[in-house]
Amino acid sequence: MADARDGAGLDVRPTACRVATAGSLSSGKISIRNVSKVYDPDGVNVKALDDCSLEIGAGEFCVVVGPSGCGKTTLLNAIAGFHSISSGEIYLDDQLLCSEKKIAEPGADRIVVFQNGALFPWSTVLDNVISGPVVQGKMTPKEAKSAAMELLCRFGLSGISHNYPGQISSGMRRRVEIARAMMNDPKVLLLDEPFRAMDALTKSVIHKYLLDVFDLSGKTIFFITHDLEEAIFLGDRVVVSTTRPGRIKKIINVDIPRPRDFRVLSSEQYRELKVEAIGAVHEEALKAFEAGERELA
Amino acid sequence: MQPGVIKRNKPEMVDAQISSVGLVFYRTKLWFASPKPYLMVTGLLFFVATWYLLTEYLKVPRFEKLPGPAIVLKEWLSRDPIYGTSIYTPEYYVHIWKSFFRVLQAFVLATCLGVPLGLFMGWKKTFKDYTFPILETLRPIPMLAWVPLAILMWPGRELAIIYLTFLAAFFATTLNTLLGVESIDEVYFRAARCLGFKPRHIFFRVVVPGALPFIFTGLQISMGVAWFSLVAGEMLAGEYGLGYLIWNSFILVQYPVIVIAMITLGFIGWASSAAIRFVGSLLMKWKVREVV
Amino acid sequence: MVTQKNTLSGWISLRKARKAVLSKTTYRGITAIIIFFICWEVSSRLNFPVVGQIPPPSSVFSAMRKIIGSPDFWGSWLVSFKRVFAGFIVAQIIGIPLGLLMGINRVFRDLTFPAIEILRPIPPLAWVPAAVIFWPTAEMSITFVTFLGAFFTVVLNIIGGAKSIDVRYIRAAHSLGSRRRDIFLRIVLPATLPSMFVGMAVGMGITWEVVVAAEMIASRSGLGFLTWQAYVAGNYPVIVIGMISIGIAGFLSSTLLRVIGRRVTPWLKVI
Numbered sequence: 001m002a003d004a005r006d007g008a009g010l011d012v013r014p015t016a017c018r019v020a021t022a023g024s025l026s027s028g029k030i031s032i033r034n035v036s037k038v039y040d041p042d043g044v045n046v047k048a049l050d051d052c053s054l055e056i057g058a059g060e061f062c063v064v065v066g067p068s069g070c071g072k073t074t075l076l077n078a079i080a081g082f083h084s085i086s087s088g089e090i091y092l093d094d095q096l097l098c099s100e101k102k103i104a105e106p107g108a109d110r111i112v113v114f115q116n117g118a119l120f121p122w123s124t125v126l127d128n129v130i131s132g133p134v135v136q137g138k139m140t141p142k143e144a145k146s147a148a149m150e151l152l153c154r155f156g157l158s159g160i161s162h163n164y165p166g167q168i169s170s171g172m173r174r175r176v177e178i179a180r181a182m183m184n185d186p187k188v189l190l191l192d193e194p195f196r197a198m199d200a201l202t203k204s205v206i207h208k209y210l211l212d213v214f215d216l217s218g219k220t221i222f223f224i225t226h227d228l229e230e231a232i233f234l235g236d237r238v239v240v241s242t243t244r245p246g247r248i249k250k251i252i253n254v255d256i257p258r259p260r261d262f263r264v265l266s267s268e269q270y271r272e273l274k275v276e277a278i279g280a281v282h283e284e285a286l287k288a289f290e291a292g293e294r295e296l297a
Numbered sequence: 298m299q300p301g302v303i304k305r306n307k308p309e310m311v312d313a314q315i316s317s318v319g320l321v322f323y324r325t326k327l328w329f330a331s332p333k334p335y336l337m338v339t340g341l342l343f344f345v346a347t348w349y350l351l352t353e354y355l356k357v358p359r360f361e362k363l364p365g366p367a368i369v370l371k372e373w374l375s376r377d378p379i380y381g382t383s384i385y386t387p388e389y390y391v392h393i394w395k396s397f398f399r400v401l402q403a404f405v406l407a408t409c410l411g412v413p414l415g416l417f418m419g420w421k422k423t424f425k426d427y428t429f430p431i432l433e434t435l436r437p438i439p440m441l442a443w444v445p446l447a448i449l450m451w452p453g454r455e456l457a458i459i460y461l462t463f464l465a466a467f468f469a470t471t472l473n474t475l476l477g478v479e480s481i482d483e484v485y486f487r488a489a490r491c492l493g494f495k496p497r498h499i500f501f502r503v504v505v506p507g508a509l510p511f512i513f514t515g516l517q518i519s520m521g522v523a524w525f526s527l528v529a530g531e532m533l534a535g536e537y538g539l540g541y542l543i544w545n546s547f548i549l550v551q552y553p554v555i556v557i558a559m560i561t562l563g564f565i566g567w568a569s570s571a572a573i574r575f576v577g578s579l580l581m582k583w584k585v586r587e588v589v
Numbered sequence: 590m591v592t593q594k595n596t597l598s599g600w601i602s603l604r605k606a607r608k609a610v611l612s613k614t615t616y617r618g619i620t621a622i623i624i625f626f627i628c629w630e631v632s633s634r635l636n637f638p639v640v641g642q643i644p645p646p647s648s649v650f651s652a653m654r655k656i657i658g659s660p661d662f663w664g665s666w667l668v669s670f671k672r673v674f675a676g677f678i679v680a681q682i683i684g685i686p687l688g689l690l691m692g693i694n695r696v697f698r699d700l701t702f703p704a705i706e707i708l709r710p711i712p713p714l715a716w717v718p719a720a721v722i723f724w725p726t727a728e729m730s731i732t733f734v735t736f737l738g739a740f741f742t743v744v745l746n747i748i749g750g751a752k753s754i755d756v757r758y759i760r761a762a763h764s765l766g767s768r769r770r771d772i773f774l775r776i777v778l779p780a781t782l783p784s785m786f787v788g789m790a791v792g793m794g795i796t797w798e799v800v801v802a803a804e805m806i807a808s809r810s811g812l813g814f815l816t817w818q819a820y821v822a823g824n825y826p827v828i829v830i831g832m833i834s835i836g837i838a839g840f841l842s843s844t845l846l847r848v849i850g851r852r853v854t855p856w857l858k859v860i
Contacts, residue, residue, distance in 0.1 A: 080487070080491065081490070082487055106487070106490035106491050107490075107491070107493060108491065108492055108493040110491070111491050111492070112487065112488070112491050114484050114487070114488065116484070118482075118484040118485055118487065118488035120485060120488075120502070120503065120506070121583050122506035122507065122509070122581070122583045123502075123506070123583070124583075131492055131494075131502065132492035132493060135492065135493055135494050135495065135498045135502070136492075136493040164582065164583040165583075166583060166584070180492075184492065184493070332696070332699070333699050336696060336699035336700050337699050337700070337702065337703045338703075339700060340699065340700035340701055340702070340703050340704055341703045341704060341707075343700070344703075344704040344707075359723055359724075359725070360723070362722050362723060363719065363722060363723055423617070426613065426614045426617035426618060426621075427617050427618075427620070427621040428621065429618070430617075430618035430619075430621050430622050431621055431622060431625050434622060434625075437836040437837070437839050437840040437843075438832050438833070438835060438836035438839075439794075439797045439798040439801050439835055439836075439839060440798060441798050441799075441801045441802040441805070441813075442801050442813070442816060442831065442832045442835045442836070443832065444802070444805060444816075444817070445805075445816055445817055445819065445820030445828045445831075446643060446820075446828050446829070446832065448820065449642050449643070449820065449825065449828070450639050450640065450642045450643060451639060521710075524710075524712055525712045525713070525714070525798070527712075528712040528714045528715050529712075529714045529802040529805075529806075532714060532717070532802075532806055533802075533805060533806060539715075540714070540715065543715055543717075543718055544717075544718065544806075546718070547717075547718030547721070547722070552722065555718050555719055556719070558715070559711050559715045559716070559719070560711070562710075562711055562712060562715055563707065563708070563709075563710040563711035564710070566710040566711070566712070567710040570710075
């Protein structure tokens with residue numbers, strides 16, 4: 001694993017974009033201020049988010065953990081521009097992204113990697129990866145192709161560039177999806193439980209991969225999960241959310257030095273953080289579980 | 298670990314390509330080693346033998362009236378057919394061509410109108426709100442109930458038959474295309490917007506390819522119902538064509554010709570949907586799952 | 590607790606229903622249909638080419654008022670319904686056991702499948718002359734052709750359903766000690782029911798098509814004949830009435846099937 005990083009020199013930005021970002025490495029700051037969200041399906045108000053405030057610094061790996069249905073995804077969707085919020089504001093680099101009156105416009109500066117993946121199954125890996133810059137008119141297809149091939153090479157994916165997503169493994173698909181996101185040189189990567197359905201072994205490989213991408217690109221990452229170990233292993237900060245309505249219960253700073261690898265998992269520091277986090281999460285999980293029981297009864 | 302993965306990728310793909318040719322060969326061999334093909338041939342022979350025994354050999358009452366396989370085959374392959382229709386008479390091909398051309402016209406028209414209409418209905422909710430109720434009102438009426446009205450509407454029988462065939466194909470194509478667009482997972486639209494797709498990009502890069510599997514299912518159904526309606530149209534109002542040939546041979550008591558025309562119809566109908574399947578599989582290579 | 594929950598969910602569903610009825614989609618739909626009727630009337634009045642030949646809704650309505658009291662009209666309904674159900678039921682009686690047998694017994698499937706595949710692409714109506722030659726009465730030949738329309742769909746759908754049964758269910762049954770008969774009754778039969786009903790619904794549609802056409806071609810009664818007769822006699826508004834009647838009749842039969850299907854497969858119900 002170690003020699004992979006040294007040998008391959010995993011620089012994840014395509015050369016065309018690297019110049020552009022060199023000066024703006026500090027971009028990608030997200031400010032979430034007093035955000036609430038109330039759903040109104042069939043006249044029954046459901047409060048998904050309640051007065052959430054969170055500052056995510058540029059180049060930070062921020063992980064939100066919470067029980068199912070706690071409004072994590074609602075927050076992510078608001079940043080991405082898929083949903084409105086009921087009150088509060090969200091800023092990206094001090095520019096208003098969304099508020100009560102304004103839904104954010106989805107765009108290539110905030111790219112989402114979805115829970116079950118959203119590679120277009122009808123396009124090859126290469127066509128998927130180049131689609132962003134090409135439709136935005138940033139690159140000609142030819143330029144995009146050579147940049148994409150370079151990127152795929154660095155990602156160790158060049159062998160499958162002409163395969164369709166249906167022909168490659170789920171771990172590979174997720175890697176391609178991250179590559180597709182990086183191709184656009186986004187300010188923020190939004191990951192919505194991207195490794196949920198994966199087996200532990202695949203997950204460990206792809207965790208390492210994501211960490212490499214993060215270490216070398218310096219992008220802000222907003223990561224949602226309900227897997228605590230994953231959260232501590234990956235994140236700079238772990239935000240524990242309460243059960244519905246989602247509020248911020250606790251913020252845990254993970255000061256394990258980077259670059260991290262699997263050895264972190266057996267360290268004393270990791271264990272202590274995990275104990276601290278489990279206490280907070282377990283309480284909420286119990287509440288969510290009981291609420292779920294009640295709803296079913 | 299990672300370089301290992303990288304190195305293994307390429308040879309693996311090459312392997313897959315080589316083995317896909319080998320795989321076909323291997324599967325064919327397996328197929329012939331299994332009892333399946335022999336059972337199928339036995340079943341077919343049994344079917345033809347029963348037909349022959351009932352109609353020509355034992356001459357069971359009622360069955361004796363039907364033309365048997367021997368008579369049909371003799372007529373079909375005869376250079377000098379008793380009833381005037383065999384593979385050597387140009388008339389036979391005129392009938393086939395007329396029917397085929399009618400279906401082709403109707404099918405092309407239905408596809409050119411139905412696919413864009415369905416795509417647009419699936420894409421723009423407002424447009425669907427206005428058009429879908431009209432389609433749904435007209436749809437329960439069986440296509441063949443349109444026959445008298447079609448004859449009334451169109452000058453000339455040719456147009457009436459094509460219209461009838463078109464109508465059947467059109468509904469199947471439009472509704473399946475609509476279904477296809479609606480079956481596309483919302484997540485692809487979201488991903489597309491994330492990547493900065495503009496509406497026209499979404500249409501051509503998400504809506505069209507995403508609906509393609511359903512469109513082709515629709516086209517296959519449409520081809521089936523097109524032949525179905527064509528036969529009815531030709532029987533009631535045709536001057537040429539296989540449906541007309543069947544009906545005319547019935548009136549002129551040329552029974553073997555009926556069977557010839559029926560088998561021809563079945564074959565052409567089958568071949569035309571096979572052709573659509575083939576085009577579909579060419580256009581949707583991504584649907585092909587992992588080789589092994 | 591339970592009753593409270595029920596009243597609450599009842600209230601929600603009521604709100605939902607009202608929302609659905611009063612939604613924009615409904616208004617747009619009604620607008621579209623009204624515009625459709627107006628266009629139809631106008632094009633007919635102004636004698637447009639092609640579409641103008643269709644009798645206008647106004648004359649259809651006045652013709653309908655006259656015909657709705659006549660027993661002959663309702664007699665045609667009855668005759669067509671009888672024919673559809675005769676052919677349809679025979680197709681089920683023969684098709685369901687055959688399909689199940691083909692689904693569970695591979696040897697039997699391999700033997701019979703080619704013959705079915707050869708006969709299937711022949712449009713049912715192409716059988717009309719052969720049926721008239723073979724069967725002693727016209728009624729029987731119509732029933733036979735109707736039967737063919739539904740038969741292939743039912744058989745193929747059952748085979749598809751039986752083939753797609755998850756092996757795990759059968760293994761689970763084996764490990765619970767089921768015998769062949771139990772597996773058939775408790776797994777194969779219920780698992781094929783949904784696709785059986787899909788096949789029936791499609792078959793019902795084809796059945797109406799076939800009956801209408803057969804009545805036009807080779808009969809002197811029924812809704813198809815009524816429509817054709819109206820054309821021959823030049824009584825054009827009745828053509829449209831015939832078409833509408835056939836549409837409603839077909840819709841009623843498929844609704845009936847859907848209701849039965851839902852009753853028989855309660856586990857498919859989505860709440």
